[in-house]
Amino acid sequence: QRTLPPLNAVRAFEAAARLGSFVAASQELHVTQPAIGRHVKVLEDNLGTSLFARTPRGVVLTTTGQQYYEQVSAALQ
Secondary structure (H helix, E strand, O other), rough: OOOOOOOOHHHHHHHHHHHHHHHHHHHHHHHHHHHHHHHHHHHHHOOOOOEEEEEOOEEEEEEHHHHHHHHHHHHOO
C-alpha cells in the first residue's frame, strides 16, 4: 500500500523548487528555514530519492526533483 506524502512537505518542496531557495520558501510559507529543510527531508525519505543537490550556494533540483516538481506544481495549481 502506497501512502501519499504529507501535504506540508509537498508544499515546502514546491515553494523551495519554484523559488530556488529554502530561505525564500520559508519566508513565503511563514515557517523557519530549518522547517523547510525538515519537510523536504521527510518528502525525500518518503519518495526514496534526493530531490535537491545541496551546494555551498544553496539548493539545486536533481533530475528527479525537476520531474517531481513539474508533476507537483501542476497538481497544486
